[in-house]
Amino acid sequence: MNTASTAARPSRLGELDTIELVSRHGRATIACLGATVVDFRDSDDNEVLWLSPTSRLDGSRPVRGGIPVCWPWFGAHPSDSSLSAHGFVRHMTWQVERLSHDDNRAVAVLAISDDDATRRLWPHAFRLTLTVVLDDRLHLELTAENRSEHAWELSEALHSYFRVEDARGIRVDGLDNLTYWDKQQGGIRGTQAEALRVYPPIDRVYFDHLGEAVIHQPHRRIHIGKTGSRTTVVWNPGPDGVRGFDDIPDDAWGDMLCVETANAIDNRYSLRPGESHTLSATIHTEKTADNR
Numbered sequence: 001m002n003t004a005s006t007a008a009r010p011s012r013l014g015e016l017d018t019i020e021l022v023s024r025h026g027r028a029t030i031a032c033l034g035a036t037v038v039d040f041r042d043s044d045d046n047e048v049l050w051l052s053p054t055s056r057l058d059g060s061r062p063v064r065g066g067i068p069v070c071w072p073w074f075g076a077h078p079s080d081s082s083l084s085a086h087g088f089v090r091h092m093t094w095q096v097e098r099l100s101h102d103d104n105r106a107v108a109v110l111a112i113s114d115d116d117a118t119r120r121l122w123p124h125a126f127r128l129t130l131t132v133v134l135d136d137r138l139h140l141e142l143t144a145e146n147r148s149e150h151a152w153e154l155s156e157a158l159h160s161y162f163r164v165e166d167a168r169g170i171r172v173d174g175l176d177n178l179t180y181w182d183k184q185q186g187g188i189r190g191t192q193a194e195a196l197r198v199y200p201p202i203d204r205v206y207f208d209h210l211g212e213a214v215i216h217q218p219h220r221r222i223h224i225g226k227t228g229s230r231t232t233v234v235w236n237p238g239p240d241g242v243r244g245f246d247d248i249p250d251d252a253w254g255d256m257l258c259v260e261t262a263n264a265i266d267n268r269y270s271l272r273p274g275e276s277h278t279l280s281a282t283i284h285t286e287k288t289a290d291n292r
């Protein structure tokens with residue numbers, strides 16, 4: 001079997017342990033910190049994900065960019081504001097459970113389970129795995145298993161930061177007619193009457209979105225498919241909001257757009273003992289003529 005053009009191997013980025021996946025169609029890098037995919041290149045070696053040029057890559061805080069895993073809560077903790085936003089697993093080092101590759105694809109499986117540190121933050125027994133598969137697309141599968149003797153409630157996200165040529169006015173298809181909660185506008189609710197045009201700042205949580213989202217850019221579309229997810233979050237801090245982030249340069253906000261595959265707020269859910277749930281996202285690009 002010719003597997004010369006595929007690989008799944010340990011690597012390093014800054015001070016972070018990473019995994020490099022290579023297929024005939026692209027490559028991806030995953031940090032063990034948070035099981036965060038930090039890079040994904042398509043077959044033309046173009047960046048699909050955005051990684052902040054000032055992201056700390058020393059393990060002292062979550063990676064700013066790529067695809068951080070937000071779990072077991074999305075946004076602020078529902079009752080304890082002293083706990084960090086977007087859960088705790090993006091702060092923690094995950095174990096590499098499996099690396100494999102064959103002719104067509106490269107695979108990494110990372111996992112984290114409850115221990116003393118996680119139980120201090122969240123008193124439940126769990127196992128969480130992220131399977132990353134690279135073939136002609138990038139596939140992420142986040143599987144949560146309830147290992148407690150009681151049910152618990154979850155919200156979660158694959159918090160994808162996409163590299164875009166210019167976030168201003170960019171079109172995102174797939175969200176029409178959906179109800180959203182607009183954090184940027186003080187938590188009002190609205191309905192997306194037509195295709196979304198992004199004029200940052202934007203911070204919207206779209207409910208009951210089951211299909212694909214498509215980001216349109218002058219020369220390529222980014223397709224984000226999903227299963228096991230009912231929520232899509234669209235976020236860009238814009239020129240004023242970016243100043244609140246010391247790990248994003250002030251002039252970099254236009255280069256990225258978050259379109260996050262999630263289950264959050266109205267779409268959070270419960271897992272009973274022994275139950276598991278898989279949230280998945282599949283990302284690919286398509287070259288286009290200028291079709292804004």
Ligand SMILES: O=P(O)(O)OC[C@H]1O[C@@H](O)[C@H](O)[C@@H](O)[C@@H]1O
Nearest residue numbers: 085086159183203204233235260
């Ligand atoms: O700074 P953090 O915790 O990574 O969050 C970044 C953003 O993440 C988005 O998902 C939220 O909708 C925003 O409200 C938030 O500002």
